[in-house]
Amino acid sequence: MRYFVIDCSIKLKLITFLSDGNMYSGEKLGRILGISRAAVNKHISQLKEWGLNIHSMPSQGYILLTPIQLLDSVMILSKLNNPSISIINIVDSTNQYLLERIDILQSGDTCIAEYQQAGRGRRGRQWFSPFGANLYLSMYWRLDQGPESVVGLSLVVSVILAEVLWKIGITDIRVKWPNDIYLYDRKVGGILVELIGATGDTAKIVIGIGINISMYTSNNLLINQNWINLDAAGIQINRNELAAQLINHLRYSLYQFEQQGFNAFIKRWLKLDNFINRPVKLLLANQEVYGISRGIDRQGRLLLEQANGKIKSWVSGDISLRIQQKD
Structure with missing residues (x-):
């Protein structure tokens, strides 16, 4: 629709x-x-x-009552290494905007918006997107190696995003498997990777990123998990500066991913892993699995040590990760 x-x-x-x-x-x-x-x-x-x-x-x-900083196309463009970007006030979703134009896009083409009428997250969930409060960004990338080469991409994008936030001074930022950004044990950002391409074909990828910057808190009922804004870190966030830095870093690092694969990012992920060596539970469609998070393997699968001491790997999909609450 x-x-x-x-x-x-x-x-x-x-x-x-x-x-x-x-x-x-x-x-x-x-x-x-x-x-x-x-x-x-x-x-x-x-x-x-x-x-x-x-x-x-x-x-x-x-x-x-809650001030907003509007997107400034002149400022953003002045800081980009490549000006291939669409800056839009209102859109259904930035991912959908690129998907509808996917046959004419080049790697690195980007869309950012002030407001998404139909923002979406993982598993088709709504991504609440109030006007001017956060950053809604999508980027296209093409991998000629095919869909098989996309393994670990959502984790790579998480690392890239966290590293950009580190550079602007938010040193408590962390990553959550398989596609979230955390601050003080609460979600501050999410990633949605959408792929077009069958086995053996070129992989056409749209990477969507949503980052809470200064969202108005009365909208809690529209969000299904604990969340936080970047401004809770006590650092003044320039939305235009953040957008430009993220776009430049994404383009550089996705090229690195294209050339070197997921292995080049594993250590960077583990350094930022919010849940490593902590008790967690996995929420599957019809069960809960408890254990200790032991990081990820070379395919980006979650490693979970269970009660018998054995470590089992879990792939992405209909799996959610939560901190195991103490009784």
Whole structure:
């Protein structure tokens, strides 16, 4: 299913005004935009549905309580080694945007968006994507070696993302098998790798990344696990700078993955593994498996030491990893 927005120009103008954190009366906004105060109020209500923390004060107007930093295409492009990027306000999902254009893309082509109407995560789950609060980014990559060469890719992307966050000062960042980023034992980002290509064919890959930067916390009910924002680390995050650094590092490291494979990233993963040597449980479709996480093997499979002392490897799929809670 595809999603369309007929005309969001007025909403986008409202966001631009409110993003400075000042109070605006409905009358003033209506006068600037050429619409009625009732129309302003209707648009504000819809912006709240987009996840914006807008407070309405009787007789005073509207204020955005949680400031946002809008994407700046000029700034991002000025820092990229390769300008092949689409910067979009509203999209169904950044992954879907690239998938619909996959036959004309080159490795490294990227899409980032302010807001996803139908963001998705692993196993078809919804990825809540409030406007301007986080980073929603997808990149295309082509592997001529075929789908078999994609082994470990989601783990590689996790390492790349964590290393970029380390460089900007978030040194408590960690990775979670098989495709998440953690901060203080809570999810701060996720990765979705979508592959097109049969055995023997070229692998066409879209890599989606979502990173919580300063998400408004009243939306907890829309998220199915404990989460956290990057700004909880006490470091001011420049969303445009982060986007540019991540794109450059992804392009460089994915080329390295293409040439050297997953082995070049195993030690880097283990250094960042949030769960290594900790008691965990795997949640499968109809059972729970308990043990001690012992890292990953050369195929990117999770190594779990069970009660009998034996270590068994587990592949990705319908498996989730959680810290085993103490009784």
